[in-house]
Amino acid sequence: MKIKQLSIFVENKPGHLAAPIRLLAAEGVDLRALFLADAREYGVLRMIVSDCERALERLTSQGFVARLADVLAIKVTDHPGGLAGVLAALDATGIDIDYMYAFPCRNADQAVLLFSFADVEAAIARLQAAGINPIASDELLKL
Amino acid sequence: MIAELETSMTDCNEVSAPDYRPLDELRALQLERLRQIVTRSYQNVPLFRQRMVERGLTPDVIRTLDDIARLPFTVKADLRDNYPFGLFASPMSEVVRLHASSGTTGKPIVVAYTQEDIATWTSVVGRALAGCGLHRGDVIQVSYGYGLFTGGLGAHYGAEGIGATVVPTSGGHADRQIMLMKDFGVTALCCTPSYFIHLIERAAEMGIDMKELPIRAGVFGAEPWTDEMRRHIEQGANIEAFDIYGLSEIIGPGVGCECRRHTGLHIFEDHFYPEIIDPETGEVLPEGAEGELVLTTLSKQAMPMIRYRTRDITCILPGRCGCGRTMRRIGRIGRRSDDMLILRGVNVFPSQIETALLQVEGALPHYQIVLTRSQGLDQMEVQVEVTPNMFNDRMGALQTVHARLQAALDRVLGIRVRVALVEAHSIERSEGKAKRVIDRRNQ
Numbered sequence: 184m185k186i187k188q189l190s191i192f193v194e195n196k197p198g199h200l201a202a203p204i205r206l207l208a209a210e211g212v213d214l215r216a217l218f219l220a221d222a223r224e225y226g227v228l229r230m231i232v233s234d235c236e237r238a239l240e241r242l243t244s245q246g247f248v249a250r251l252a253d254v255l256a257i258k259v260t261d262h263p264g265g266l267a268g269v270l271a272a273l274d275a276t277g278i279d280i281d282y283m284y285a286f287p288c289r290n291a292d293q294a295v296l297l298f299s300f301a302d303v304e305a306a307i308a309r310l311q312a313a314g315i316n317p318i319a320s321d322e323l324l325k326l
Numbered sequence: 327m328i329a330e331l332e333t334s335m336t337d338c339n340e341v342s343a344p345d346y347r348p349l350d351e352l353r354a355l356q357l358e359r360l361r362q363i364v365t366r367s368y369q370n371v372p373l374f375r376q377r378m379v380e381r382g383l384t385p386d387v388i389r390t391l392d393d394i395a396r397l398p399f400t401v402k403a404d405l406r407d408n409y410p411f412g413l414f415a416s417p418m419s420e421v422v423r424l425h426a427s428s429g430t431t432g433k434p435i436v437v438a439y440t441q442e443d444i445a446t447w448t449s450v451v452g453r454a455l456a457g458c459g460l461h462r463g464d465v466i467q468v469s470y471g472y473g474l475f476t477g478g479l480g481a482h483y484g485a486e487g488i489g490a491t492v493v494p495t496s497g498g499h500a501d502r503q504i505m506l507m508k509d510f511g512v513t514a515l516c517c518t519p520s521y522f523i524h525l526i527e528r529a530a531e532m533g534i535d536m537k538e539l540p541i542r543a544g545v546f547g548a549e550p551w552t553d554e555m556r557r558h559i560e561q562g563a564n565i566e567a568f569d570i571y572g573l574s575e576i577i578g579p580g581v582g583c584e585c586r587r588h589t590g591l592h593i594f595e596d597h598f599y600p601e602i603i604d605p606e607t608g609e610v611l612p613e614g615a616e617g618e619l620v621l622t623t624l625s626k627q628a629m630p631m632i633r634y635r636t637r638d639i640t641c642i643l644p645g646r647c648g649c650g651r652t653m654r655r656i657g658r659i660g661r662r663s664d665d666m667l668i669l670r671g672v673n674v675f676p677s678q679i680e681t682a683l684l685q686v687e688g689a690l691p692h693y694q695i696v697l698t699r700s701q702g703l704d705q706m707e708v709q710v711e712v713t714p715n716m717f718n719d720r721m722g723a724l725q726t727v728h729a730r731l732q733a734a735l736d737r738v739l740g741i742r743v744r745v746a747l748v749e750a751h752s753i754e755r756s757e758g759k760a761k762r763v764i765d766r767r768n769q
Contacts, residue, residue, distance in 0.1 A: 190719035192712045194749050220721050225712075225747055227719055243531055246751040248712050252719045281720055299720070 184307060184317050185253040186297070187235045191228040192248040195221060203228065203247055212238045215324060216297060218284040229284070231256075231297065233324060253303045255310070255317040258326070261287055261294040269296060269315065276309040278302075288326040295326060339456040341449070341488055344596055345651040352652055353391060355596055359624035361388050364397065367630045370415035373408060374398070374632060394599065394622060395610045399633045405435040405575060414438050416628040425574055426474045437476070437574050438628035444483065446625055447577050450594045451484020454583030457592065457651075458543050458568040460514050462489035467510075469503055469517035469525075470548065472496040476578030477548055481516040484580060490514075497521065500528040507539055514543040516579075519551040519559060519567075523692070524755055526562045527713075537564035545570050547579055550659050552677055554684035569658055575634055576621050582656060590643045590655030597625050600656060601633070602642055605663045616641045618663055619656060637662045667697065667763065669704050672741045676762045679708055682738035686730045694753045699767040706743040708735060711750050 193199045200219070207214065213233035220227045232238050235251055242249040259265035266285065273280065281299040288294060295318075300306035310317060347355070365385040367374040377398040378384065387396055405413060410433075414421065422441050426434040439447065460466065466485040470477030478496055485492045493510055495503050497517070503525060506512065515522065522544055529536045544559065547570035559567045571591050572579035581598050582591040593600045598621050602611045605618040619636045623629075639662060643655040660677045667674045676695060683693055692711040697704060708731075716727045724747075732745045754761065 188719065190717075192717050192724075192747075192749060194752070199749070222721060222725060225724075227721055227724065229719060243714075246531065248714055248717045248750045250714065250717055250719065281722075 184255070184319055185303060186231065186256045186317075186320050186323055187251045188254045188297070188299070189230045189232050189235045189238055189242075190250055190252055191230075191242060192225065193219075193228050194225050195223065200228065203242060203249075206241060206245055206247075207232065207238055210237065210241050212241075216284065216286040216295070218297075220282065231323065252299065255298045255300065255303065255306060256323050257296045257298065257310075257315060258288075258318050259294055259296060261292050265294060266296060272313045272315055273310075276313055278306050278309055291326070293326070295323060339461050339488070341452045342456045342651075344449075345453055345457070345592065345594075345653050347596065347652055349652050352596060356599055356624060357388075357391050359596075360391065360394060360599065360622065361385065363622070363624055363626070363630045364388055364632065366415050366627075367632055371413055371630070373404060373413065374400075391599075394601065394633065397622075397633050399608065399620065399635050400631055401635050402435065402575070402637075405437075406433055409433045410436045411438070413629055415630050416440050421628050425476045425479075425578065427574055434474075435574065437578075440627040442625075443577070443627050446597055447480060447580060448483040448487040450577070450597060451480055451580035452487040453594060454570055454580050455484055455488055455490070455514075455545065457583055457585040457649075458514070458545055459566070459586055460485075460488065460490060460543060460545075464490040464513045465493060465510055466490045467493040467495055467503070467507060467512045467515045469495050469497055469515060469521060470579075476572070476574045477516075477518075480572070480578035480580060481545070485516070500525055501532065504529045504532060504534060507541060508534065511540045513540055514545065515541060516545045516547075516570075518548045519546040519555055520549065520692075520755075522546060522559055522563070523555070526559070527692075536562060539563075541565055543568065545583070547571060550661060550665075550677055552660065552680050552684065553658075554681055558684065571656070571659065573636060575631055576623055576636075577626065581621065585647065585649045585651060587647055587649050589647060590657055592647065592651050592653040592655050593621075595624075595653050597623065599624055600642060600654065602640070603635075605635075605639075611641075613642050614644045616657075619659075637664050639663055665763075667695070667706075669697070669706050669743075670741060672739070674706070674739055674741075678738050679735065682734040683708075683710060683731065685734045685738075686727070692750075692753055692755075693762070695763045697763065697765045697767050704767060707746055708743055709746045709748045709753060711753055712747050713750065716747075 191203050216231040218229045239249055279301050283298045285294055285296045368385045420440045421438045423439040426436045468481045470481055472478030482494055526536050542565055544565050544567045556567050568584045570579050570583040572581040582593040584591050601620040602617040603620050611617045619638045619640050621634050623631045638659045640656045640659050661675045694709045696707045718724050
């Protein structure tokens with residue numbers, strides 16, 4: 184139910200985003216979702232990829248600072264109000280969201296919301312109690 | 327039982343015998359050698375003779391060891407000014423080896439050795455290694471650069487001299503260094519402390535835990551390093567880390583070294599006579615007082631150095647070491663009198679920055695200081711490489727680490743400097759000494 188997200192430290196300088204992406208491309212790693220959070224001089228590149236363990240190992244062996252973190256993926260219908268509905272349910276549970284991002288699915292009228300919670304286990308329990316089931320990794324990669 | 331046996335073996339290493347020479351014998355030997363070296367320099371080195379004549383002195387001024395204070399100093403500029411062979415006391419036909427400094431500005435510094443000097447050097451490095459508990463049967467990897475730099479060949483001869491198996495990897499090629507450490511069952515490594523930290527990091531990236539390897543000791547020198555760095559190395563590789571001291575002008579590595587007590591560095595003073603002076607006035611300071619280390623080579627033939635000013639700030643530690651050696655000890659060298667940076671009127675030493683960075687959990691000492699000048703005001707930026715420990719996918723957590731580094735530096739330095747988090751391996755690593763300070767103030 185938890186999804187492994189790959190995160191990479193990048194400096195905010197020309198060419199620095201391309202280097203890890205190029206490495207992953209050479210490895211044949213598929214990027215399913217990507218989000219760049221930036222402070223002024225550096226950023227965190229967050230990604231959902233096809234083979235996160237191999238991607239992490241390759242990046243680390245090439246000297247990149249990277250890590251895997253658990254996030255939750257929630258599927259919603261891709262129309263106005265889809266996200267609002269989920270957020271309303273989340274608000275009702277009182278769970279703190281660290282950050283989130285989203286991507287549309289390729290072939291369906293659906294989108295995936297990715298959430299990072301301070302306490303992922305508690306978040307799963309409360310989401311399920313609210314009738315929301317985060318999707319598993321293999322389902323996410325097929326969407 | 328085995329542990330006890332090993333301890334007694336190392337303590338009884340026969341190459342260490344001169345370290346325990348009775349004090350009265352040692353002082354008599356030093357006096358005799360001092361007289362000889364002053365006479366030799368007076369007769370063969372024009373610069374030294376001229377300085378003696380200017381002061382109305384002749385070699386027979388030396389009646390006791392304290393009379394050394396009457397002799398003129400030698401400084402680094404003297405070596406540059408007399409480049410290449412002007413300070414040699416032996417004819418070239420007796421010189422079997424030349425070494426030279428990297429010479430970052432202008433001409434390098436050249437040093438020379440006779441066959442006897444090489445034997446002296448081999449013996450002092452051997453005594454240093456023996457003091458670290460190393461002996462025949464150890465496999466010692468020498469990762470100091472081989473070549474004009476004295477580190478590689480100095481450590482190599484010393485290690486061979488005690489009958490250890492030497493792996494002469496020289497510097498660079500970290501992956502190969504780590505592979506050989508593992509495959510050859512290396513038990514000790516000689517290199518700069520910053521390079522060893524790089525090896526620990528690189529091994530982790532290769533999926534090798536340095537703590538699992540047979541290495542049990544590291545002999546680190548050629549640059550100042552802090553106690554925090556020592557703890558980091560010892561914990562990161564599960565080894566005992568020793569501080570070895572030396573400089574090319576005197577002989578190379580092996581002027582002094584820690585023993586297993588780790589309470590200062592024993593100077594092999596049957597060959598190198600230490601004094602501590604006030605760097606401003608040149609006055610000799612009493613035991614225990616901090617000042618600039620001045621060394622006189624007592625037995626060097628090809629290129630004797632009389633009262634050479636090392637620029638290294640330390641003190642002669644009072645009292646006798648628990649190990650029983652009669653060789654006096656100096657404190658670990660934290661700074662040099664010339665590596666001090668003056669920033670907006672405040673004195674800053676790179677070692678203070680190291681201490682501050684290491685106080686923050688997870689910060690490895692891979693950093694660089696960049697000095698710039700903006701509208702007439704000096705600015706300092708400390709670039710710190712992000713480590714896996716510091717990194718977090720949550721921006722807030724990353725910024726907290728950043729703020730803690732900033733706070734630790736502000737506290738230690740007492741002035742505001744800028745901290746920049748940079749990518750791993752983005753700061754250039756030299757194979758030998760780490761280049762910690764980039765000064766762009768006059769560009």
